[in-house]
Amino acid sequence: MRKPVIAGNWKMYKSVAESVETALALKPLVANANHCEVVIAPVFTSLKTVADRLEGSNVKVAGQDCSTEMEYGAHTGEVTASQLRDVGCAFVIIGHSERRQFYCETDTFVSRKAQAALIAGLKVIMCVGETLEQREEGNAEAVVSGQLDGGLSGLTASDVARIIIAYEPVWAIGTGRTATPEQAQEMHAFIRRVFAQRQGEEAANGLRILYGGSVKPDNIAGLMKQPDIDGALVGGASLKADSFAEIVNYNRG
Numbered sequence: 552m553r554k555p556v557i558a559g560n561w562k563m564y565k566s567v568a569e570s571v572e573t574a575l576a577l578k579p580l581v582a583n584a585n586h587c588e589v590v591i592a593p594v595f596t597s598l599k600t601v602a603d604r605l606e607g608s609n610v611k612v613a614g615q616d617c618s619t620e621m622e623y624g625a626h627t628g629e630v631t632a633s634q635l636r637d638v639g640c641a642f643v644i645i646g647h648s649e650r651r652q653f654y655c656e657t658d659t660f661v662s663r664k665a666q667a668a669l670i671a672g673l674k675v676i677m678c679v680g681e682t683l684e685q686r687e688e689g690n691a692e693a694v695v696s697g698q699l700d701g702g703l704s705g706l707t708a709s710d711v712a713r714i715i716i717a718y719e720p721v722w723a724i725g726t727g728r729t730a731t732p733e734q735a736q737e738m739h740a741f742i743r744r745v746f747a748q749r750q751g752e753e754a755a756n757g758l759r760i761l762y763g764g765s766v767k768p769d770n771i772a773g774l775m776k777q778p779d780i781d782g783a784l785v786g787g788a789s790l791k792a793d794s795f796a797e798i799v800n801y802n803r804g
């Protein structure tokens with residue numbers, strides 16, 4: 552069985568005090584959530600404090616990005632995956648569409664970052680997803696399989712076992728326009744098929760594929776009913792402890 556992952560991406564929001572306040576409010580609300588892994592990704596400057604305050608709880612901490620470089624060096628503004636581990640991160644998000652769109656992140660970068668993160672012992676949440684234009688042109692699957700091939704190139708089978716894919720259609724991010732459960736399922740099944748062709752059936756059956764894009768307390772249950780949706784990567788609705796906790800504790804009945 553694939554254990555679901557519900558991850559909150561806080562993007563460039565919250566001071567250290569605000570991050571700690573939200574994290575501490577979340578902790579008791581999800582303390583009994585044994586059905587899934589719970590992850591939050593605060594801004595870099597809050598990671599250490601939040602991770603310290605969550606130590607021993609079931610809420611794990613993720614970085615929102617890491618460097619392609621593995622060793623310390625003269626790379627102003629960058630943070631290595633091992634430095635994320637050092638401050639208590641267990642996960643890192645890589646290849647988010649905002650990084651691809653606004654910071655020129657290519658598939659080559661995504662794959663190098665994934666390798667660096669895996670070597671440092673982090674679990675990787677690798678994001679893929681098409682824009683509205685690409686979907687309307689009928690290219691959604693080609694775009695996503697290209698991102699998968701690019702992002703996973705150079706990884707070994709044991710590396711791939713520590714990768715989680717997040718399918719985040721760009722047109723659904725922050726727009727309130729979520730993909731329907733059927734649309735999301737269709738792409739998740741496609742991702743699993745592509746993965747099976749490249750990495751084998753067993754790896755594909757174990758691969759966790761999260762959906763992201765306007766996930767809210769009122770649509771999570773419908774998404775999670777789909778056979779190939781193994782969790783969610785949540786933006787806006789993860790910024791408040793109560794709404795994120797509602798998503799984590801979705802109705803599984």
Ligand code: 13P
Nearest residue numbers: 560724725764765786787
């Ligand atoms: P929203 O949930 O705000 O649409 O953001 C999704 C996202 O980008 C998570 O990484």
